[in-house]
Amino acid sequence: xxxxxxxxxxxxxxxxxxxxxxxxxxxxxxxxxxxxxxxxxxxxxxxxxxxxxxxxxxxxxxxxxxxxxxxxxxxxxxxxxxxxxxxxxxxxxxxxxxxxxxxxxxxxxxxxxxxxxxxxxxxxxxxxxxxxxxxxxxxxxxxxxxxxxxxxxxxxxxxxxxxxxxxxxxxxxxxxxxxxxxxxxxxxxxxxxxxxxxxxxxxxxxxxxxxxxxxxxxxxxxxxxxxxxxxxxxxxxxxxxxxx
Amino acid sequence: xxxxxxxxxxxxxxxxxxxxxxxxxxxxxxxxxxxxxxxxxxxxxxxxxxxxxxxxxxxxxxxxxxxxxxxxxxxxxxxxxxxxxxxxxxxxxxxxxxxxxxxxxxxxxxxxxxxxxxxxxxxxxxxxxxxxxxxxxxxxxxxxxxxxxxxxxxxxxxxxxxxxxxxxxxxxxxxxxxxxxxxxxxxxxxxxxxxxxxxxxxxxxxxxxxxxxxxxxxxxxxxxxxxxxxxxxxxxxxxxxxxxxxxxxxxxxxxxxxxxxxxxxxxxxxxxxxxxxxxxxxxxxxxxxxxxxxxxxxxxxxxxxxxxxxxxxxxxxxxxxxxxxxxxxxxxxxxxxxxxxxxxxxxxxxxxxxxxxxxxxxxxxxxxxxxxxxxxxxxxxxxxxxxxxxxxxxxxxxxxxxxxxxxxxxxxxxxxxxxxxxxxxxxxxxxxxxxxxxxxxxxxxxxxxxxxxxx
Ligand SMILES: Cc1cc2nc3c(=O)[nH]c(=O)nc-3n(C[C@H](O)[C@H](O)[C@H](O)COP(=O)(O)OP(=O)(O)OC[C@H]3O[C@@H](n4cnc5c(N)ncnc54)[C@H](O)[C@@H]3O)c2cc1C
Ligand SMILES: NC(=O)c1ccc[n+]([C@@H]2O[C@H](COP(=O)([O-])OP(=O)(O)OC[C@H]3O[C@@H](n4cnc5c(N)ncnc54)[C@H](OP(=O)(O)O)[C@@H]3O)[C@@H](O)[C@H]2O)c1
Numbered sequence: 001x002x003x004x005x006x007x008x009x010x011x012x013x014x015x016x017x018x019x020x021x022x023x024x025x026x027x028x029x030x031x032x033x034x035x036x037x038x039x040x041x042x043x044x045x046x047x048x049x050x051x052x053x054x055x056x057x058x059x060x061x062x063x064x065x066x067x068x069x070x071x072x073x074x075x076x077x078x079x080x081x082x083x084x085x086x087x088x089x090x091x092x093x094x095x096x097x098x099x100x101x102x103x104x105x106x107x108x109x110x111x112x113x114x115x116x117x118x119x120x121x122x123x124x125x126x127x128x129x130x131x132x133x134x135x136x137x138x139x140x141x142x143x144x145x146x147x148x149x150x151x152x153x154x155x156x157x158x159x160x161x162x163x164x165x166x167x168x169x170x171x172x173x174x175x176x177x178x179x180x181x182x183x184x185x186x187x188x189x190x191x192x193x194x195x196x197x198x199x200x201x202x203x204x205x206x207x208x209x210x211x212x213x214x215x216x217x218x219x220x221x222x223x224x225x226x227x228x229x230x231x232x233x234x235x236x237x238x239x240x241x242x243x244x
Numbered sequence: 245x246x247x248x249x250x251x252x253x254x255x256x257x258x259x260x261x262x263x264x265x266x267x268x269x270x271x272x273x274x275x276x277x278x279x280x281x282x283x284x285x286x287x288x289x290x291x292x293x294x295x296x297x298x299x300x301x302x303x304x305x306x307x308x309x310x311x312x313x314x315x316x317x318x319x320x321x322x323x324x325x326x327x328x329x330x331x332x333x334x335x336x337x338x339x340x341x342x343x344x345x346x347x348x349x350x351x352x353x354x355x356x357x358x359x360x361x362x363x364x365x366x367x368x369x370x371x372x373x374x375x376x377x378x379x380x381x382x383x384x385x386x387x388x389x390x391x392x393x394x395x396x397x398x399x400x401x402x403x404x405x406x407x408x409x410x411x412x413x414x415x416x417x418x419x420x421x422x423x424x425x426x427x428x429x430x431x432x433x434x435x436x437x438x439x440x441x442x443x444x445x446x447x448x449x450x451x452x453x454x455x456x457x458x459x460x461x462x463x464x465x466x467x468x469x470x471x472x473x474x475x476x477x478x479x480x481x482x483x484x485x486x487x488x489x490x491x492x493x494x495x496x497x498x499x500x501x502x503x504x505x506x507x508x509x510x511x512x513x514x515x516x517x518x519x520x521x522x523x524x525x526x527x528x529x530x531x532x533x534x535x536x537x538x539x540x541x542x543x544x545x546x547x548x549x550x551x552x553x554x555x556x557x558x559x560x561x562x563x564x565x566x567x568x569x570x571x572x573x574x575x576x577x578x579x580x581x582x583x584x585x586x587x588x589x590x591x592x593x594x595x596x597x598x599x600x601x602x603x604x605x606x607x608x609x610x611x612x613x614x615x616x617x618x619x620x621x622x623x624x625x626x627x628x629x630x631x632x633x634x635x636x637x638x639x640x641x642x643x644x645x646x647x648x649x650x651x652x653x654x655x656x657x658x659x660x661x662x663x664x665x666x667x668x669x670x671x672x673x674x675x676x677x678x679x680x681x682x683x684x685x686x687x688x689x690x691x692x693x694x695x696x697x698x699x
Contacts, residue, residue, distance in 0.1 A: 042318060186268075189246060190249020
């Protein structure tokens with residue numbers, strides 16, 4: 001199987017690549033930090049002795065996305081599964097003060113993610129097979145005052161994936177929405193919380209398993225489905241007064 | 245750039261504890277920007293925190309966790325040269341490469357150390373008498389300096405910087421990557437021979453009779469006195485031939501999470517009676533004078549790793565390991581004097597090991613020197629424990645020996661300077677490499693190894 005990973009320098013992405021490489025799959029690691037992605041590629045190559053390719057990818061450069069997919073297909077032979085992993089949490093306060101910061105959050109998490117997913121959809125629809133795994137977030141399930149730019153972008157991406165799933169179902173292409181809770185990466189590092197934080201390795205295993213089984217929406221860790229169910233059940237008139 | 249988080253850190257001995265801003269580096273970029281944009285704060289790299297004392301601690305300042313920079317950069321199956329980032333652990337190394345027939349050139353008593361930590365301590369293992377220490381097996385060490393400049397060093401290239409970095413406890417810069425040469429092995433098993441010895445004389449005889457065994461170490465009863473002074477059990481090992489299967493350790497058959505010191509956080513080991521019982525049982529465990537067996541590498545090299553976080557068993561006050569080496573002496577006067585002082589003190593060691601080092605030694609602050617090394621674990625029972633160590637320091641220094649900085653949390657500057665006369669030359673190289681005094685640690689401050697950072 002040939003796997004494309006977008007945003008390959010995230011630790012979650014590295015673990016996804018390793019999970020596939022373990023099975024002998026070929027992987028193409030796409031990222032904007034060339035030096036770093038080469039390091040990751042050599043690591044996976046030595047550990048798992050599979051074919052590992054690297055490519056330059058910038059999420060906000062949407063014009064380059066269709067061409068990027070063409071090149072990726074040529075390099076890999078085909079794209080059987082693609083993981084859209086990149087994302088940027090941004091800084092809520094900074095985004096309120098300066099719209100250009102907010103815009104980057106929207107450009108990366110929404111526009112960039114949608115743009116590359118569209119390019120993948122076009123390719124896979126025509127081919128009549130394949131899977132797209134979009135990494136979204138539980139933060140997209142309800143808008144919160146503490147990070148609504150990121151939440152809105154992720155929520156928008158979740159809705160986009162839901163629609164795309166319907167469109168591609170007819171052509172045998174699967175779309176999975178992964179709504180992640182707290183994973184141990186810089187996005188959560190140092191956070192003081194009683195909620196368990198999952199390792200990137202366990203997350204990668206869960207993502208690959210769920211995608212293989214053809215799941216539509218995965219909450220990971222699983223209890224976030226219930227947490228979000230409860231959070232969504234809070235009436236708006238109370239929710240708006242809560243400092244979350 | 246990610247934001248650091250305020251954390252309380254401790255070494256393996258859980259003493260002392262300090263607060264520091266901690267940043268876990270996810271990429272080389274994070275390290276470079278931490279060093280270049282953090283001009284006004286001291287910085288220290290930290291591996292897996294297995295140094296016992298304060299080598300990997302920095303009060304205030306920025307502690308950089310290296311554990312995620314654990315990527316393999318290259319491996320040559322013809323020669324065994326492995327190139328990896330400094331946060332790569334020996335645990336990963338053994339797990340990945342032993343099935344392919346390779347083993348680290350040197351391993352300490354735990355596999356939960358990074359290769360960066362192994363070089364910064366210039367670690368030694370059970371094969372020191374044959375293979376020397378870690379730095380003898382590396383080349384192309386990539387070091388990030390406080391200027392943001394990245395330089396390569398090894399025994400050939402920038403040797404001064406290399407020998408200041410090997411055993412230099414992180415004070416010359418941040419080790420980014422290195423090449424280390426793995427050794428070929430035929431199986432994942434060790435053929436071992438165990439010999440009981442009655443006293444120090446017999447230990448040295450048994451040790452001499454086993455010099456051609458690549459690995460050797462002995463457990464020593466730190467409580468025995470008089471005629472039994474220095475009694476113990478000598479273990480020699482070699483990699484077993486292809487097809488050998490070694491017994492796994494008893495504890496390794498249980499799930500790791502169950503065998504955890506976390507559940508045993510108690511003052512159990514603080515108590516002199518439990519120390520006496522442990523040592524007596526250990527000595528009698530082996531009935532015959534000599535026995536042979538084939539075991540897996542795990543119980544042979546890393547017996548304590550079977551118990552997750554066993555350091556918790558000493559309770560919140562933590563514990564110390566006192567490890568020293570004294571030069572060879574046919575009459576082992578210093579050794580006898582030290583062991584007597586320990587067994588007669590009210591402060592009793594729990595676990596002890598003794599080993600004869602080989603002749604190889606490295607410049608700078610690297611610990612191993614020809615002679616006999618002894619390491620003993622002591623619960624922290626307060627002032628009396630520290631006073632005993634101060635007395636031992638004098639005896640060690642008088643004998644021309646030294647204590648191991650990677651295990652140390654309390655040595656004074658004066659004793660340190662007597663033990664490591666190389667310190668001045670080492671510091672000259674260090675100061676030249678890091679004129680900003682950016683790289684600091686509690687150990688470095690305590691031993692006068694680093695100056696103040698200019699404001
Ligand atoms: C059970 C046990 C048994 C042991 N047995 C032995 C033994 O047999 N022989 C032996 O020699 N030692 C032994 N040790 C000590 C241990 O091997 C060393 O302290 C080793 O340095 C720990 O590695 P670490 O990755 O945990 O580093 P840490 O403890 O995190 O750091 C140790 C030092 O290395 C520096 N450092 C770490 N990474 C870097 C880097 N990337 N760049 C620059 N500096 C860095 C730190 O600043 C610090 O000064 C043992 C320790 C334990 C807990
Ligand atoms: N960690 C969590 O708790 C959590 C929770 C919910 C969802 N998620 C989602 O999980 C995914 C992975 O995040 P992470 O936690 O692993 O965080 P991370 O380490 O910050 O990873 C983010 C990744 O996105 C890449 N990226 C950012 N902007 C980009 C751009 N403009 N072009 C290309 N790549 C870009 C980064 O590349 P560089 O290395 O070049 O910066 C990095 O690889 C993200 O989609 C995130 O939203 C994470």
